[in-house]
Amino acid sequence: MRRKDFFKRLLLGGTGIILHKVPIEADQPVVMQKIWLATIFVAGFNYYDGPEAESLLEVGMPLQLNRQPHNQYDKDAIEILTGEAKLGYIPRTENKTIARLMDQGIQVQAEIKELYPEENFVDKVKVEVWYERPVISGNIKN
Numbered sequence: 001m002r003r004k005d006f007f008k009r010l011l012l013g014g015t016g017i018i019l020h021k022v023p024i025e026a027d028q029p030v031v032m033q034k035i036w037l038a039t040i041f042v043a044g045f046n047y048y049d050g051p052e053a054e055s056l057l058e059v060g061m062p063l064q065l066n067r068q069p070h071n072q073y074d075k076d077a078i079e080i081l082t083g084e085a086k087l088g089y090i091p092r093t094e095n096k097t098i099a100r101l102m103d104q105g106i107q108v109q110a111e112i113k114e115l116y117p118e119e120n121f122v123d124k125v126k127v128e129v130w131y132e133r134p135v136i137s138g139n140i141k142n
Contacts, residue, residue, distance in 0.1 A: 031135060066079040069099075
């Protein structure tokens with residue numbers, strides 16, 4: 001066997017094991033498991049619609065994430081919105097993995113975790129970011 005063929009089989013064989021899916025039978029309950037990605041403060045809150053929208057924000061409020069791959073300042077940019085109001089961005093230090101997931105079509109979600117109205121404009125809104133994946137309920141490990 002040639003070296004190239006050996007490595008190809010080795011890599012493809014390993015991938016086959018990783019990508020193998022267990023068939024789900026109709027009677028197996030499937031639940032959604034929350035995969036935490038980040039807890040962040042909204043970056044740029046004071047520079048966008050944050051101050052105007054601040055009085056409408058509530059803990060637990062769902063937020064929309066909008067991927068901006070053509071952003072001139074950050075190719076991994078992700079806007080944080082509530083309705084039509086742009087609150088800011090996921091900080092550059094936290095957005096790379098989240099951007100990759102969104103680029104792969106994974107539905108990443110976000111909601112307001114905490115509000116700090118008395119704080120300065122930098123750390124006013126704390127947001128939790130996650131995605132969900134289906135799992136067979138007997139296979140969830142705590």
